[in-house]
Amino acid sequence: MKGVRRVIVSRSLEEARRIVAAWRERGLLVGFVPTMGYLHEGHLALLRMARRECDRVAASIFVNPLQFGPGEDYLRYPRDEERDLGLAREAGVDLVFLPPAEEMYPPGFSTYIEVEGLSAPLCGRFRPGHFRGVATVVAKLFLLFLPQRAYFGEKDAQQLLIVRRLVRDLGLPVEVVGHPTVREPDGLALSSRNSYLSPREREAALCLWRALQAGRKLLEQGERRVSEIAQAMEKVIRAEPLARLEYAECVTLPGLEVPERAEGRILLAVAARVGPARLIDNLPLEVTPEGVATASV
Ligand code: PAF
Numbered sequence: 029m030k031g032v033r034r035v036i037v038s039r040s041l042e043e044a045r046r047i048v049a050a051w052r053e054r055g056l057l058v059g060f061v062p063t064m065g066y067l068h069e070g071h072l073a074l075l076r077m078a079r080r081e082c083d084r085v086a087a088s089i090f091v092n093p094l095q096f097g098p099g100e101d102y103l104r105y106p107r108d109e110e111r112d113l114g115l116a117r118e119a120g121v122d123l124v125f126l127p128p129a130e131e132m133y134p135p136g137f138s139t140y141i142e143v144e145g146l147s148a149p150l151c152g153r154f155r156p157g158h159f160r161g162v163a164t165v166v167a168k169l170f171l172l173f174l175p176q177r178a179y180f181g182e183k184d185a186q187q188l189l190i191v192r193r194l195v196r197d198l199g200l201p202v203e204v205v206g207h208p209t210v211r212e213p214d215g216l217a218l219s220s221r222n223s224y225l226s227p228r229e230r231e232a233a234l235c236l237w238r239a240l241q242a243g244r245k246l247l248e249q250g251e252r253r254v255s256e257i258a259q260a261m262e263k264v265i266r267a268e269p270l271a272r273l274e275y276a277e278c279v280t281l282p283g284l285e286v287p288e289r290a291e292g293r294i295l296l297a298v299a300a301r302v303g304p305a306r307l308i309d310n311l312p313l314e315v316t317p318e319g320v321a322t323a324s325v
Contacts, residue, residue: 035113035116035117035121035122035123035124036122036123036124037113037123037124037126038123038124038125038126039125039126039127039128039131040127040131041127041131041132041172044086044123044125044127044172044173045172045173047123048084048086048123048172048173048174048175049174051083051084052174056082056083056084057081057082057083057084057176057177058082058083058084058085058086058173058174058175058176058177059078059079059081059082059084059085059086059175059176059177059178059179060078060085060086060087060088060169060170060173060175060177060178060179060202061074061075061078061085061086061087061088061121061178061179062087062088062090062165062166062169062178062180063087063088063089063090064089064090064091064092064105064220065089065090065091065106065107065108065109065112065220066105066106066107066108066112066220066223067089067111067112067115067116068210068218068219068220068222069210069218070181070183070207070209070210070217070218070219071115071181072115072119073181073207073210074179074180074181074207075087075116075119075120075121075179076119076120077179077205077207078177078179079119079120079121081177081205082176082177084122084123085119085120085121085122085123086121086122086123086124086125086173086175087116087121087123087124087125088124088125088126088127088169089109089112089116089124089125089126090125090126090127090132090165091105091107092132092161092162092165093129093133093161094133094140094157094160094161094164094165095157095158095159095160095161095162095165096158096161097155097156097157097158100155101221101224101304101306105220106220106221106223106224109126112124125169132165132168139164140160140163140164141160141163141164141167141194141198142160142163143159143163143190143193143194143197146159146186146189146190146193146283146284147159147160147163147186147190149186149277149279149284149285150186150275150277150279150284150297150299151186151299151308152186153275154274154275154299159186159187159190162187162190162191163190163191163194166191166194167194167198167200170195170200170202171200174201174202175202176201176202176203177202177203177204177205178191178202178203178204178205179205179206179207180204180205180206180207181206181207181209181210182206182207182208182209182310182312182324182325183209183210183217183218183219183308183309183310184308185295185297185310185312185325186284186297188204188206188325189281189282189284189325191204192204192282206324206325208324209309209310211237214234214237215234215237215238215241216230216233216234216236216237217236217237217307217308217309219305219307219308221305221306221307222305222307224303224304224305225302225303225304225305226303228270229270229302229303229305232268232269232270232271232302232303233271233302233305233307235264235265235267235268235271235300235302236265236271236298236299236300236307236308236309237309238264239260239261239262239264239265239276239298240261240296240298240309240310240311242260242261242263242264243257243258243260243261243276243278243296243311244296244311244313244320246260247290247313247315247320248319248320251290252289252290252291252315253289253290254278254286254287254288254289254290257278257290257296258276258277258278261276261277261278261296261298262276265298265300268300268302270302270303271300271301271302272300272301272302273298273299273300274299274300274301274306275297275298275299276297276298277296277297277298278290278294278295278296278297279294279295279297280292280293280294280295281293281294281295281312281323281325282325290315291315291316292314292315292316293312293313293314293315293323294312294313294314294315295310295311295312295313295325296310296311296313297309297310297311298310310325312324312325
């Protein structure tokens with residue numbers, strides 16, 4: 029059919045490697061979007077950006093067991109392969125890599141990538157081993173495809189910063205491109221985990237966005253004390269009976285350290301459990317004597 033491109037689906041690491049290597053040998057610019065599937069508008073924004081900027085687009089759909097801790101939602105993480113393949117096709121993806129876990133982690137797998145420092149704060153405090161799992165799978169996928177560009181959402185700001193550091197430290201020839209968080213009209217950041225929420229929990233989940241807005245408002249009023257800003261965000265989340273706060277912090281960009289004062293490039297970052305879902309959100313800001321502006325991660 030005219031206008032709809034053919035999408036190659038591969039479950040084999042060797043086959044996917046050969047396909048992408050052949051593109052590179054032809055001098056084509058390859059964009060790569062790693063995902064865990066259950067695609068939503070946030071993923072589609074990344075796929076469309078890659079489509080606009082690159083000659084060929086490869087996406088992976090792999091619920092990576094390494095990045096889930098014991099008792100986390102690996103088994104119940106939402107999956108819908110048919111729907112994902114339809115959406116990937118519509119977004120103009122050329123190759124979808126859908127490896128079984130044994131293909132990525134053969135028996136005896138024992139090589140891991142650890143990005144120290146950046147993996148420790150924020151989500152690192154609540155999900156030990158999570159970023160080691162992310163860094164390992166991302167490094168493996170990058171080495172497999174050697175894409176010139178790879179696309180990540182800013183909703184997972186800490187992940188994006190860790191991937192940038194990994195690429196720099198290992199000298200991988202990949203340009204890591206961030207895309208602003210995609211939100212529902214009422215502000216809720218899109219996440220595959222939003223599918224866990226009941227209508228009442230969906231309403232409660234908005235406290236994350238409200239907390240970030242409260243933090244920004246204080247900054248706009250001239251507050252620069254990090255503890256005051258963090259406390260204001262915490263208060264909003266604690267006021268929501270269905271939410272259990274994990275953290276509400278104001279940290280530096282790109283180092284994720286707690287600054288003396290909220291000045292320069294900073295990240296307001298929050299995480300809370302709402303019903304069965306663990307949700308995160310953030311707001312990257314540039315704070316100058318002239319005022320507060322939205323920034324990028
Ligand atoms: O952001 C995600 O969906 C995952 O952490 C990623 C980058 C695909 C690695 O499994």
